[in-house]
Amino acid sequence: MHFNILNKNDELVMSLVHYFITEENYTPIVVRGVKDEIWLENLDGPYRIIRINSNYIHNDEQYKFDLFKTKKVMEQIKKKTLSISMNTLNIFLNLGDNVHMDEDEKNISSIKFTDIDEILKNQNIIQVFPNIKHKLIKDKEGIDLIVNVTNDINAKTAEDNKVFTKIFEPKKMIVTPILIALCILVFIAMYIWGRGSEDAVTLLLFGANFRPLVQAGEVWRLATSMFLHIGLVHLVVNMYSLLIIGRQLESFLGKWKFLIVYLGSGIVGSLLSVVVHTSISAGASGAIFGLLGSLLYFGYHYRLYLGTVLKTQVIPIIILNLLIGFMVPGIDNFCHIGGLVGGYLLTMALGVPGKTKKSDRINGSIVLILLVAFLSYMLFGYLR
Numbered sequence: 196m197h198f199n200i201l202n203k204n205d206e207l208v209m210s211l212v213h214y215f216i217t218e219e220n221y222t223p224i225v226v227r228g229v230k231d232e233i234w235l236e237n238l239d240g241p242y243r244i245i246r247i248n249s250n251y252i253h254n255d256e257q258y259k260f261d262l263f264k265t266k267k268v269m270e271q272i273k274k275k276t277l278s279i280s281m282n283t284l285n286i287f288l289n290l291g292d293n294v295h296m297d298e299d300e301k302n303i304s305s306i307k308f309t310d311i312d313e314i315l316k317n318q319n320i321i322q323v324f325p326n327i328k329h330k331l332i333k334d335k336e337g338i339d340l341i342v343n344v345t346n347d348i349n350a351k352t353a354e355d356n357k358v359f360t361k362i363f364e365p366k367k368m369i370v371t372p373i374l375i376a377l378c379i380l381v382f383i384a385m386y387i388w389g390r391g392s393e394d395a396v397t398l399l400l401f402g403a404n405f406r407p408l409v410q411a412g413e414v415w416r417l418a419t420s421m422f423l424h425i426g427l428v429h430l431v432v433n434m435y436s437l438l439i440i441g442r443q444l445e446s447f448l449g450k451w452k453f454l455i456v457y458l459g460s461g462i463v464g465s466l467l468s469v470v471v472h473t474s475i476s477a478g479a480s481g482a483i484f485g486l487l488g489s490l491l492y493f494g495y496h497y498r499l500y501l502g503t504v505l506k507t508q509v510i511p512i513i514i515l516n517l518l519i520g521f522m523v524p525g526i527d528n529f530c531h532i533g534g535l536v537g538g539y540l541l542t543m544a545l546g547v548p549g550k551t552k553k554s555d556r557i558n559g560s561i562v563l564i565l566l567v568a569f570l571s572y573m574l575f576g577y578l579r
Contacts, residue, residue: 203310204249204288208233210311210332211247211286217351218330221245224272234268238276238498239550241323242284242304244269253291262300269302276498277505358549362447363500370450371441374457375434378479381422382430393426395475403477406469410575417469421461423477433479440486447493448542456541460485463537463563466570468530470578481530485538487513492542496550533570540566 212233215221221235224244232248246265252258265285273281280302287307290296296305308314315321315328381401382392389397399405402419409416424430445453464481490509494501513535520528543551543559 207288207308207311208247208249211314214324214327214331215245218326219324236272236276238278238496239552243278243281244272244283245286246283247286247288249288251289251291252287252294254293255295258290258294258296262303262305265303266300277495362497362548366446368442368445370454370457371437371445374441374479375437378422378424378430378434378437382424382427385423392424392430398423398425398475398477403475404465404469405475406473406574406578409469410578417462417465418458420465420477421458421479421482424479425477429478433483436483437479437486440483440490444486444490444493448489448545452542452545455545456485456489456538457482459541460488460534460537463567463570464530464532464534466567466574467533468527470570470573471529472527476527476530478527478530480527481534484513484516484531484534485541488535488538488540489542492539493547496547536566537563 212223212235215235215237216223219237219240221237221240224234224236231250232246235245235247236243237245248261250261252261262285265283269281269283272278282302283304285303285305287305288309290307296307306317306319308317311331314331321328385392385394385397385401389400391397399408401423402416403423404416404420424433441453441457444456448456461479461482464485465476468476468481487509491505491513494505494509498505517528517531520526520531540559540563544556544563545559546556
């Protein structure tokens with residue numbers, strides 16, 4: 196004797212959820228106050244949000260109210276994920292014959308299905324999700340469907356958890372302490388073998404940034420200048436910032452990517468600084484701003500987990516420090532801006548595990564190369 200413990204709508208929901216989670220990398224969202232509907236999100240997907248609604252809607256008034264609720268939930272998700280716009284696919288599985296589906300609302304595409312065959316014949320869906328023709332479960336029902344869906348989703352979740360754990364589990368800092376130690380040792384060396392960290396001649400001897408010397412061929416100053424500091428306060432503030440930011444970002448990116456971002460963004464910051472200024476400059480702040488730019492890119496792609504940190508800490512710190520840099524004389528704010536942009540682009544080019552697409556890495560690399568080429572032309576060509 197055969198018992199089917201699922202009705203037709205339940206089977207359709209499970210098949211759709213299985214497909215979108217296992218094949219299109221969507222993840223379920225917990226939305227308070229909803230019943231008989233499932234919300235899925237993939238912030239890099241063709242639709243950022245997919246809503247599967249199996250509630251019975253029997254007239255136009257209910258339909259319009261349902262769209263109103265959908266917009267409200269979308270607004271909540273936009274704020275949480277720092278998204279400017281968000282497109283949603285609204286799938287209705289139990290829409291009454293009396294309901295007239297008007298043209299799509301702004302950022303909401305609504306569609307109704309009653310069975311799997313309708314899905315597989317819908318050209319709009321197939322165009323956006325071509326794999327659905329072959330990957331949607333359509334030959335299972337009842338217990339068999341439950342077992343298949345549960346096993347596949349559990350396997351996908353376990354795979355995603357491995358990536359998440361690898362990125363976010365605490366790791367031993369290696370690069371950050373070495374960078375801090377180098378800066379401190381160089382600072383001490385300027386007092387042992389020179390006339391101190393605030394002496395112009397000593398700064399130049401140890402590799403400070405200075406346009407005439409860089410143009411004369413001493414391009415290594417673009418890198419060495421990030422290990423020099425002018426005065427004890429300058430050193431302490433930068434090293435404390437490096438410790439706090441580096442501790443997190445080195446754990447997220449891994450030591451090699453972290454080192455590339457630090458050194459690369461520091462060089463981009465030094466390059467912009469020497470293009471704009473003719474005075475002697477030094478300090479790790481360009482590289483530290485590069486770490487903030489990197490954290491901005493990383494956090495945006497993991498904003499479901501770091502969205503609050505971005506809004507309440509990273510972005511305010513960037514804005515506040517840039518404002519201070521423009522208001523207080525003597526701060527090389529163009530080095531900060533160059534480092535910030537360089538760190539963002541370098542992280543984009545290197546890629547964030549599990550998130551960055553190949554096209555994004557290519558675009559990040561191209562923009563970074565163009566930026567460095569333009570600044571190099573300004574320094575060695577136009578400003579000669």
